[in-house]
Amino acid sequence: MTHDRGKTVLVMAALLATTLLLSQCGKNPPGSSCKDGCDLTGIPYNPTTYTIQKPAHFPQIAVPADNPMTLEGVQLGRRLFYDPILSADSTMSCSSCHLPEMSFTDGKAVSTGIDGMAGRRSAMSLLNVAYATNGLFWDGRARTLEDQALRPVEDPIELHHTWPNVVEQLKQHPQYPELFRKAFGIQNCCEITKELAAKAISQFERILISSGTSRYDQYVLGNPDALDDEELDGKLMFFDEGQDVNLPDAQCFHCHGGITLTGNFYFNNGLDSVATLNDFVDKGRGEVSGNPTDNGKFRAPTLRNIELTAPYMHDGRFATLEAVLEHYNGNGKGVSNEDPFVRQIGFPLGGSVLTYSGLTPYQRKAVVKFLKTLTDTTFINNPDIQNPFR
Secondary structure: OHHHHHHHHHHHHHHHHHHHHHHHOOOOOOOOOHHHHOEOOOOOOOOOEOOOOOOOOOOOOOOOOOOOOEHHHHHHHHHHHHOHHHOOOOOOOHHHOOEHHHOOEOOOOOOEOOOOOEOOOOOOOOOOHHHOOOOEOOOOOEOOHHHHHHHHHHOOOOOOOOHHHHHHHHHHOOOHHHHHHHHHOOOEHHHOOHHHHHHHHHHHHHOOOOOOOOHHHHHHOOOHHHOOHHHHHHHHHHHOOOOEOOEOEOOOOOOOOOOOOOOOOEEOOOOOOOOOHHHOOOOEHHHHHOOHHHOOEEEOOOOOOHHHOOOEOOOOOEOOHHHHHHHHOOOOOOOOOOOHHHHOOEOEEOOOOOEEOEOOHHHHHHHHHHHHOOOOHHHHOOHHHOOOOO
């Protein structure tokens, strides 16, 4: 009994010391510096290396040298990702537009921010975002995850806050100074910065990797029974693997290639008919590059978990996968910078000008059925990526 009571006293003393330490954070006397008010050096800094879990048949994940993965960094980033403290009125978080059950989209054509204003574009899935090596957002305006993580906070249509105010709130928070200490080794709460917050969020986003257990993955890994005949027809048309007179090329893999089924490039996929390249309502990649030939081009999203991420396209104009296939069946609008493969769906037809047949109702249905084999429920139910506040 005496031994147990002694252990209890020690534990209570440690908790009291931590509470007193944290209670000082952000509560500096008038005229004092930040360093006077929140010494964190009494909190141990022993970060644990975090190894990102990925399927064996997925490529290695690049991690920036200045933001190594740690368990403490991932857990801090997870809290920040789900915490409405990042918004000006504390009503929205990153997760408000990126919900795990929707493969980190929000089910809306275009997202709305804290002021109820609608944006121009749909929230992209964050599934396998660690593999996005050629820019982020639909137009590629952010080069890295760390850059991307900084932007929604100060976007007036999204979280409509300021980073100086967010950082001040984090400094004064009863838990975040300790979490930043454990993740990044800061010695004082005044060392909390927006860059460290963005690094933590990026670490969390890098673990959002497919589980490799979808029926498509099972087929890739050698189970021939994972796909039925119709789904297999859809796969053959998707990748143009059939070499079968009964199965035309659906031309999908040119924009959605590789094991993650995203090409990391920007395409005009024939959505709009415009007189000139300057007439696109949303110029997409062209707004970033300044190159008119990029107008109307957008980053090809991953098709993994595509069944869960409706509505579709950068502006959410299509409610269903069937509507998406119907669009592609039209072989584009003839705009000069359309991807050429959009115009070549189906069998080539005779005549002086080469045209293509599009897909039959059965063929479109087969492609849609194949796309649904990409659904990964193990990923969306992974407890490590869920809201830590619930």
